[in-house]
Amino acid sequence: MTTTDPTAPRYPTSLGTSTATEINLLGHDLAGDLMGKVGFGELAFWLVAMRRPSPGELRVFESVLVALADHGFTPTAIAARVTYLSAPDSLQGAIAAGLLGGGSRFLGVTEDCGQFLHTALNTHEGPPPATEDEWDQMALDAIARQKKLGKHVPGLGHPNHKDGDPRTPVLIGIATEEGLRGPHLQLFEAIGRMSERGVGRALPLNGAGVCGAALADLGLPVELLRGFALLARCAGLLGQIAEERRNPIAHDIYMNVDRGAVYVDPQTGTDPTP
Amino acid sequence: MTTTDPTAPRYPTSLGTSTATEINLLGHDLAGDLMGKVGFGELAFWLVAMRRPSPGELRVFESVLVALADHGFTPTAIAARVTYLSAPDSLQGAIAAGLLGGGSRFLGVTEDCGQFLHTALNTHEGPPPATEDEWDQMALDAIARQKKLGKHVPGLGHPNHKDGDPRTPVLIGIATEEGLRGPHLQLFEAIGRMSERGVGRALPLNGAGVCGAALADLGLPVELLRGFALLARCAGLLGQIAEERRNPIAHDIYMNVDRGAVYVDPQTGTDPTP
Amino acid sequence: MTTTDPTAPRYPTSLGTSTATEINLLGHDLAGDLMGKVGFGELAFWLVAMRRPSPGELRVFESVLVALADHGFTPTAIAARVTYLSAPDSLQGAIAAGLLGGGSRFLGVTEDCGQFLHTALNTHEGPPPATEDEWDQMALDAIARQKKLGKHVPGLGHPNHKDGDPRTPVLIGIATEEGLRGPHLQLFEAIGRMSERGVGRALPLNGAGVCGAALADLGLPVELLRGFALLARCAGLLGQIAEERRNPIAHDIYMNVDRGAVYVDPQTGTDPTP
Amino acid sequence: MTTTDPTAPRYPTSLGTSTATEINLLGHDLAGDLMGKVGFGELAFWLVAMRRPSPGELRVFESVLVALADHGFTPTAIAARVTYLSAPDSLQGAIAAGLLGGGSRFLGVTEDCGQFLHTALNTHEGPPPATEDEWDQMALDAIARQKKLGKHVPGLGHPNHKDGDPRTPVLIGIATEEGLRGPHLQLFEAIGRMSERGVGRALPLNGAGVCGAALADLGLPVELLRGFALLARCAGLLGQIAEERRNPIAHDIYMNVDRGAVYVDPQTGTDPTP
Structure with a gap:
C-alpha cells in the first residue's frame, strides 16, 4: 500500500x-x-507485453508453451527430481533447481533463435523480402554472418529428430491459420531451406527454434524469450515432481550414478585399482 | 530415446x-x-493430475493461477529484481531467486490451507456435514485442534485487507457457478463464519487460502498445492523482470537499503557513531 | 554508504x-x-557467531567443514553437474542448484542432530549429567521422546557405513584434544551407546550427526547448523564443477537416464509396448 | 559405493x-x-586445483576469500534476506537466492578481470615483459583491444572508492610477501598506471579485480574464478542470515519498497492519480 x-x-x-x-x-x-x-496463458502474455493478446495470438502463444513444457528426462527434470529427493520439504527448491538449467544450452535455444532472427531482420537494409528467393538470400546472409562469428545457427539441428522435428511444421501451421506467420517465422523457414547450402548439410529446424521465431513474431521482447521457456518448463517440472511422488526414480538415478563412481588419480588420470 | x-x-x-x-x-x-x-493452464493441470480437466475445472483452476500470479512488490518480486540487476546474464537465476521465496510464509499459505482443510475433512468421523450448522461445528473443531497445536489457522487474516479480501467471494462464486464448490470450500467458508467464536476476533478469509481450498476441491494433490502458486508466480516474476527492463527500480532499492546501513556494535547493540 | x-x-x-x-x-x-x-574458516565462524574463534574452536570447526565438503556423487553433486551441462554460462546457477538439495534429508541431518541434542539438553530438569550412566539415561529419554513423536533419531545409522562411520571417532577425538567435547557430543556418544536399547538395534553414529553435535558444542546457533553444511558443500560443488570441466560425466548421466525412460500408462500403470 | x-x-x-x-x-x-x-580454505583450493596449496599460496587465497566474503547490503544480501523472510523453513533457498546474484555485474568482476588479464598474457607475442615500461605497453594494448570490442576494462573503477580501493594495495602486498606477485598482478598494476592514458581518466584498481588477478596468479582456472567469489559470499550470506535472525530488517525493506509502489499507466507512463 x-x-x-x-x-x-x-x-x-x-x-x-x-x-x-x-x-x-x-x-x-x-x-x-x-x-x-482471463486465462492463465493470456495473463502471462499480458504481464510481459503490457497488452492483452488477441485470440489468435493467444493460440500461438499457448501452443509454444505446450511445446516447451516437458521433454522427459532432461537435465532440468533430473536436477529437479534429485533435489526433491534430497530436500522434499522445499518444493520451491526443487522447481528452482530445475529452472536453473534453463540456460544457454538447453532451454536457451528459443531465445537465441528469436534474437538471431531479430538481429538479421533489423540489420537488413533495403525493403523487406517480398519473395521466397529474397528470404532465402537473407537466410544465407544471416548464416554466413553467424559462421564468420564462429557460432552455430540457433534452431538448426536436433540430436534425435534428424529427419525433422514434428513440432516445427505444426507450429508454423498454427501461426499461418491465425494470420501470425510473420517475418521471424518466414526467415526461419528460409534458414531451413538454405541449411544445406549455408552450413553444408541439410539440418532440421528444431522445435525450440521455431518457438523462438513464433514468440518473436508475436512482438514479445526477444531478450526475454527464454522466460517463456522457463514458464512452460515450470509446469513440466511440477508434473515431474508429482510423478516423482507417485512413482519415484530419483533414488535409483542417484544410486546408479553413485555405484558407477570410479576413483581416478588426478595426476595420472587412471583408475589405480589393479 | x-x-x-x-x-x-x-x-x-x-x-x-x-x-x-x-x-x-x-x-x-x-x-x-x-x-x-490444449491450453497452457489445461496442460499444467493435466501434467499433475494425470487427467484433462473439464471446462469448469479449468475455469476454477485458471482463476486461481490468475489470483496468485502477482502481488506487486513482494519479497519474491524484490529478490527477482535485485538478482536480475546483479546477474542480468541469467534470467533463469532471477526467476529461480524469486520462486525460492515461495516457502512457508508467503506463497505457502495456499498449500497450508488446502492441507489443513483436507486433514479436517479426512479425520472427521461420521457422515459428512449436511447443514451449515454441521459445517460450522467442524470448523470450530478444526480451529480448536489447530490452536491446541499452537499453530495459527491458515487462510485466516490479511495484513492489508482487514475487511475482506476481494478475491475470496469471487473465487467461491466462480466455483459455485461451475458446480465445484466442494467440501474444502464449504469448510473454508465455515471457518470464516466461525473465526470470531473460534479465534476471538472476526478475521477475513484471505485469497491465498481460498485458492488452496479451491485447488483441493479440484482433487489436486494437497502436498503440491504450493506448486501451483509457484507456477502462477513464475508468470508474475516474468512480468516483474520485463518491467525491470523497461523501468528499472532494483538499483534504487539497493541504494536505498545500502544508504540506510548503520553499523551497530554486536556486543553493545548500539551505533558507535557519536 | x-x-x-x-x-x-x-x-x-x-x-x-x-x-x-x-x-x-x-x-x-x-x-x-x-x-x-584471518583465515577463511575463521571468518566464516566469526560472521555467524559475532566472535572470533579460539585456535581450538577453529580446528574443530574446520574439521567439520572438511568432513562435510564432498561425499562424491550425491544428489547435490548430480544436480550441480547436470545444471552446469545445461547452463554452462551460469556457474552460480549450478552451485545454487546443488545447494538446494541441502534440505531435510541429506545435508539437513547436521542441523537436525544439533537441534535434537540441544532440545534434549535444554528441556532436561535437574543438574546436568555427571556420570556416563546419567548421560545414558538422558539419551534413552531423548530417544523415547523422539519415538513417541513418530520421528527417527537424527545422526543414527548410515546406509553404507553400517559398522561405524570413520568420521565420528575422529571428530570426537579432535574435540577432546581441544578441550571442546561438550554436552552435545557427550549426549551424542550416549545416544550411540544406547541405540540398541533405545531403538532395538545397534546403529552407528553418522558423520553428519557428529558434525552437528560438535558445531552445537561450539556455541553456534542450532537453527543455522545446516548453513555450515551448505558452506562446506559449496567448496565441494566447486570441486565437482571443476572436475566436470576437466572430465565431464553429466552428459552421460543424462543420456543414461533418458535412455532408460519407459512410458507407463498413468491409468493402468503398465508399459503399453508389447 | x-x-x-x-x-x-x-x-x-x-x-x-x-x-x-x-x-x-x-x-x-x-x-x-x-x-x-587440512584447513577449510586449503581444502577448497585443493578440490579445484587438484593439488594442495603451499602456505604462501594459501595465505593469498584466503586473503581473497576474506576480501570477497561480505560487502554489506548488496543485492545478494538483500535477495537472501527477503527470501529468508518469505521462506524461513528453507535456509538453503535463501543462500541459493543470494548466490544467484553472483553473475556478470557484481561478483563476476573477479572472474572477468582474471580472464581479461589471462587473455592479454596468452595472446602476447614475443618474450614476456621484463620492465615496467613493457608491462605498461602490454596494458595499453589490452585496454585498446577491450575498447575496440566496445567493452569496459574489468577491475577498473569503483562507485564508492574513487580515490583507491583499500583492498588493492593490501592484496598486492600480501602476494609480494609470499613471492606470488605473478604476471596477472603485474599486468593489473600496469593497467592501473595506464588507466588515465588508456581510458581517458585515472581510475582506481578495484578489490574484485585484484582478487581475480591474484587467483589467476595462483594458477586456478580462470573460467571458474567466479566460483571462489561465490564460496566467499556463501560465508557472508550465512552471516547475513544469522544477523537477520538476531536483528531482522527484511520486513522493513519489503514494507519500504511496497509502500513506495506507484501505479503507472503502461501506455502513458504516468501516475493516473490526480
Missing part, C-alpha cells in the same frame, strides 16, 4: 498494486475484472 | 517420451494432438 | 559497511586488520 | 569416493588424513 510521505522513495509499476479494499493488476481490478475472465 | 539393452536401468514415466520421429507427452502425440488444441 | 537524511530508513548491521575511504567488516578495517590475518 | 557389474556405466572422479569402511576425498582417507589436518 502506497505511502503518503512525499519524501519516501517511490517505485513505479504497472503490475500489482493494492489498497485496503482493492487489489489491482495491470490497472484492472483483479477480482472483478480478471479472475474467471 | 529408450535403450534396447535389457540390463540397463529403466525409469518409468507417463510424461514426455520420444523416438526419432515422435514426441509424446502424457501418452499423446505432442505436435499432432496437443499443440494448438 | 550511509545517508545523512534523518528521515530515511535505517538498517542496522554489524557486518560489512563502507565509506569512500574505508571498508569495514565486523567493525574491523577489512584491508588493514583482516585480509592476510 | 562402486558396482562390480562390468556393464554398468562408470563415472570417473578424483573427489569423494567411499566403501563400507572408508571415506576418501581426493584419494586420501578423509577421517585419518584430512580432518583436523
Whole structure:
C-alpha cells in the first residue's frame, strides 16, 4: 500500500498494486475484472507485453508453451527430481533447481533463435523480402554472418529428430491459420531451406527454434524469450515432481550414478585399482 | 530415446517420451494432438493430475493461477529484481531467486490451507456435514485442534485487507457457478463464519487460502498445492523482470537499503557513531 | 554508504559497511586488520557467531567443514553437474542448484542432530549429567521422546557405513584434544551407546550427526547448523564443477537416464509396448 | 559405493569416493588424513586445483576469500534476506537466492578481470615483459583491444572508492610477501598506471579485480574464478542470515519498497492519480 510521505522513495509499476479494499493488476481490478475472465496463458502474455493478446495470438502463444513444457528426462527434470529427493520439504527448491538449467544450452535455444532472427531482420537494409528467393538470400546472409562469428545457427539441428522435428511444421501451421506467420517465422523457414547450402548439410529446424521465431513474431521482447521457456518448463517440472511422488526414480538415478563412481588419480588420470 | 539393452536401468514415466520421429507427452502425440488444441493452464493441470480437466475445472483452476500470479512488490518480486540487476546474464537465476521465496510464509499459505482443510475433512468421523450448522461445528473443531497445536489457522487474516479480501467471494462464486464448490470450500467458508467464536476476533478469509481450498476441491494433490502458486508466480516474476527492463527500480532499492546501513556494535547493540 | 537524511530508513548491521575511504567488516578495517590475518574458516565462524574463534574452536570447526565438503556423487553433486551441462554460462546457477538439495534429508541431518541434542539438553530438569550412566539415561529419554513423536533419531545409522562411520571417532577425538567435547557430543556418544536399547538395534553414529553435535558444542546457533553444511558443500560443488570441466560425466548421466525412460500408462500403470 | 557389474556405466572422479569402511576425498582417507589436518580454505583450493596449496599460496587465497566474503547490503544480501523472510523453513533457498546474484555485474568482476588479464598474457607475442615500461605497453594494448570490442576494462573503477580501493594495495602486498606477485598482478598494476592514458581518466584498481588477478596468479582456472567469489559470499550470506535472525530488517525493506509502489499507466507512463 502506497505511502503518503512525499519524501519516501517511490517505485513505479504497472503490475500489482493494492489498497485496503482493492487489489489491482495491470490497472484492472483483479477480482472483478480478471479472475474467471482471463486465462492463465493470456495473463502471462499480458504481464510481459503490457497488452492483452488477441485470440489468435493467444493460440500461438499457448501452443509454444505446450511445446516447451516437458521433454522427459532432461537435465532440468533430473536436477529437479534429485533435489526433491534430497530436500522434499522445499518444493520451491526443487522447481528452482530445475529452472536453473534453463540456460544457454538447453532451454536457451528459443531465445537465441528469436534474437538471431531479430538481429538479421533489423540489420537488413533495403525493403523487406517480398519473395521466397529474397528470404532465402537473407537466410544465407544471416548464416554466413553467424559462421564468420564462429557460432552455430540457433534452431538448426536436433540430436534425435534428424529427419525433422514434428513440432516445427505444426507450429508454423498454427501461426499461418491465425494470420501470425510473420517475418521471424518466414526467415526461419528460409534458414531451413538454405541449411544445406549455408552450413553444408541439410539440418532440421528444431522445435525450440521455431518457438523462438513464433514468440518473436508475436512482438514479445526477444531478450526475454527464454522466460517463456522457463514458464512452460515450470509446469513440466511440477508434473515431474508429482510423478516423482507417485512413482519415484530419483533414488535409483542417484544410486546408479553413485555405484558407477570410479576413483581416478588426478595426476595420472587412471583408475589405480589393479 | 529408450535403450534396447535389457540390463540397463529403466525409469518409468507417463510424461514426455520420444523416438526419432515422435514426441509424446502424457501418452499423446505432442505436435499432432496437443499443440494448438490444449491450453497452457489445461496442460499444467493435466501434467499433475494425470487427467484433462473439464471446462469448469479449468475455469476454477485458471482463476486461481490468475489470483496468485502477482502481488506487486513482494519479497519474491524484490529478490527477482535485485538478482536480475546483479546477474542480468541469467534470467533463469532471477526467476529461480524469486520462486525460492515461495516457502512457508508467503506463497505457502495456499498449500497450508488446502492441507489443513483436507486433514479436517479426512479425520472427521461420521457422515459428512449436511447443514451449515454441521459445517460450522467442524470448523470450530478444526480451529480448536489447530490452536491446541499452537499453530495459527491458515487462510485466516490479511495484513492489508482487514475487511475482506476481494478475491475470496469471487473465487467461491466462480466455483459455485461451475458446480465445484466442494467440501474444502464449504469448510473454508465455515471457518470464516466461525473465526470470531473460534479465534476471538472476526478475521477475513484471505485469497491465498481460498485458492488452496479451491485447488483441493479440484482433487489436486494437497502436498503440491504450493506448486501451483509457484507456477502462477513464475508468470508474475516474468512480468516483474520485463518491467525491470523497461523501468528499472532494483538499483534504487539497493541504494536505498545500502544508504540506510548503520553499523551497530554486536556486543553493545548500539551505533558507535557519536 | 550511509545517508545523512534523518528521515530515511535505517538498517542496522554489524557486518560489512563502507565509506569512500574505508571498508569495514565486523567493525574491523577489512584491508588493514583482516585480509592476510584471518583465515577463511575463521571468518566464516566469526560472521555467524559475532566472535572470533579460539585456535581450538577453529580446528574443530574446520574439521567439520572438511568432513562435510564432498561425499562424491550425491544428489547435490548430480544436480550441480547436470545444471552446469545445461547452463554452462551460469556457474552460480549450478552451485545454487546443488545447494538446494541441502534440505531435510541429506545435508539437513547436521542441523537436525544439533537441534535434537540441544532440545534434549535444554528441556532436561535437574543438574546436568555427571556420570556416563546419567548421560545414558538422558539419551534413552531423548530417544523415547523422539519415538513417541513418530520421528527417527537424527545422526543414527548410515546406509553404507553400517559398522561405524570413520568420521565420528575422529571428530570426537579432535574435540577432546581441544578441550571442546561438550554436552552435545557427550549426549551424542550416549545416544550411540544406547541405540540398541533405545531403538532395538545397534546403529552407528553418522558423520553428519557428529558434525552437528560438535558445531552445537561450539556455541553456534542450532537453527543455522545446516548453513555450515551448505558452506562446506559449496567448496565441494566447486570441486565437482571443476572436475566436470576437466572430465565431464553429466552428459552421460543424462543420456543414461533418458535412455532408460519407459512410458507407463498413468491409468493402468503398465508399459503399453508389447 | 562402486558396482562390480562390468556393464554398468562408470563415472570417473578424483573427489569423494567411499566403501563400507572408508571415506576418501581426493584419494586420501578423509577421517585419518584430512580432518583436523587440512584447513577449510586449503581444502577448497585443493578440490579445484587438484593439488594442495603451499602456505604462501594459501595465505593469498584466503586473503581473497576474506576480501570477497561480505560487502554489506548488496543485492545478494538483500535477495537472501527477503527470501529468508518469505521462506524461513528453507535456509538453503535463501543462500541459493543470494548466490544467484553472483553473475556478470557484481561478483563476476573477479572472474572477468582474471580472464581479461589471462587473455592479454596468452595472446602476447614475443618474450614476456621484463620492465615496467613493457608491462605498461602490454596494458595499453589490452585496454585498446577491450575498447575496440566496445567493452569496459574489468577491475577498473569503483562507485564508492574513487580515490583507491583499500583492498588493492593490501592484496598486492600480501602476494609480494609470499613471492606470488605473478604476471596477472603485474599486468593489473600496469593497467592501473595506464588507466588515465588508456581510458581517458585515472581510475582506481578495484578489490574484485585484484582478487581475480591474484587467483589467476595462483594458477586456478580462470573460467571458474567466479566460483571462489561465490564460496566467499556463501560465508557472508550465512552471516547475513544469522544477523537477520538476531536483528531482522527484511520486513522493513519489503514494507519500504511496497509502500513506495506507484501505479503507472503502461501506455502513458504516468501516475493516473490526480
